[in-house]
Amino acid sequence: GEDVEQSLFLSVREGDSSVINCTYTDSSSTYLYWYKQEPGAGLQLLTYIFSNMDMKQDQRLTVLLNKKDKHLSLRIADTQTGDSAIYFCAESRGTGRRALTFGSGTRLQVQP
Amino acid sequence: GAVVSQHPSRVICKSGTSVKIECRSLDFQATTMFWYRQFPKQSLMLMATSNEGSKATYEQGVEKDKFLINHASLTLSTLTVTSAHPEDSSFYICSARDPLGGDYNEQFFGPGTRLTVL
Numbered sequence: 001g002e003d004v005e006q007s008l009f010l011s012v013r014e015g016d017s018s019v020i021n022c023t024y025t026d027s028s029s030t031y032l033y034w035y036k037q038e039p040g041a042g043l044q045l046l047t048y049i050f051s052n053m054d055m056k057q058d059q060r061l062t063v064l065l066n067k068k069d070k071h072l073s074l075r076i077a078d079t080q081t082g083d084s085a086i087y088f089c090a091e092s093r094g095t096g097r098r099a100l101t102f103g104s105g106t107r108l109q110v111q112p
Numbered sequence: 113g114a115v116v117s118q119h120p121s122r123v124i125c126k127s128g129t130s131v132k133i134e135c136r137s138l139d140f141q142a143t144t145m146f147w148y149r150q151f152p153k154q155s156l157m158l159m160a161t162s163n164e165g166s167k168a169t170y171e172q173g174v175e176k177d178k179f180l181i182n183h184a185s186l187t188l189s190t191l192t193v194t195s196a197h198p199e200d201s202s203f204y205i206c207s208a209r210d211p212l213g214g215d216y217n218e219q220f221f222g223p224g225t226r227l228t229v230l
Contacts, residue, residue: 035221042118042205043156043221086157099146100207100219102155 004091004103010111018076020106022089025070029091032065033100034074037086046074046087076108084110114140114210118222123197126230133225135206141186144206146219150203154184158160162189180219195227 004024006047012018024032030051035043049056049063056063062075072089086107090100115138125131135145141165148156160181161169168181178200180192189208193200203226205218 033119040226042116042223043207045218045220048218073117097153098159099161101158104155 003101004089006087006089006103006106008104009109011109011111012079014081014110014112016078016079018074018079018083018108018110020074020076020087020089020108021074022082022103023070024072024089024091024103026091026093026101027070028093028106031092032063033090033092034061034063035090035102037088037105039085043088046075052109079108079110081110081112084108113117114138114208115222116206116208116220116222118204118206119207120223120225121223122226122228124228124230127197128195131193131196131227133193133204133206133227135191135208135222137187137208137210137220140208140210140212142189143186145183145189145206145208147181147189147191148205148207150205150224152203156205159191164189173190193227196227198229203228 025087033048034046036046037043045059047058060077064073086105088105089103117136119134145162147159149159150156158171159174162181162183164183170176183189203224205224207221209219
């Protein structure tokens with residue numbers, strides 16, 4: 001099976017909070033990331049968390065990491081229509097110049 | 113943040129031709145770049161790791177003679193899809209890591225190249 005899994009689709013109303021979930025299998029993951037991809041575009045790093053952290057907050061974004069359950073979540077507060085995109089979680093194992101392993105992506109649709 | 117560009121952004125070619133895609137780090141030197149492939153509504157799959165001055169490392173199942181990678185300088189890696197066929201149609205994305213960046217292995221992604229093989 002896949003190393004990193006996400007639900008495929010999430011729909012929320014503008015102003016609500018969005019929570020996107022991700023599970024991973026490799027306990028040696030060092031860093032975990034959230035990327036945003038808008039249609040036809042590349043990936044934009046939103047935030048990342050080191051594996052020894054439980055939570056990280058950056059303005060409207062809150063990342064929660066449950067290392068025991070290998071569960072990562074991204075909460076977007078006050079979701080806006082401009083937040084509509086595909087969100088990928090990704091993991092990096094070890095240190096150095098390593099490629100990332102991506103989840104399947106969650107399409108977030110924000111309804112006005 | 114650092115910027116990675118790709119050229120072309122979109123290419124349409126006939127079956128059997130070869131297509132070269134360039135990936136450039138614009139304001140930093142990248143000893144390592146990565147090439148990913150993304151099928152519609154799917155995740156990014158790593159194809160190969162491009163190392164400046166040495167041979168690329170390909171992932172299992174990726175044909176190195178089909179997807180030629182050249183990383184001739186610290187700011188440029190090229191991916192050449194040789195004798196392209198319709199099944200090679202995909203979105204190709206490169207990324208580069210700034211070795212002087214933070215410890216969190218941040219990679220900067222290019223905007224992608226959409227290849228359509230007729």
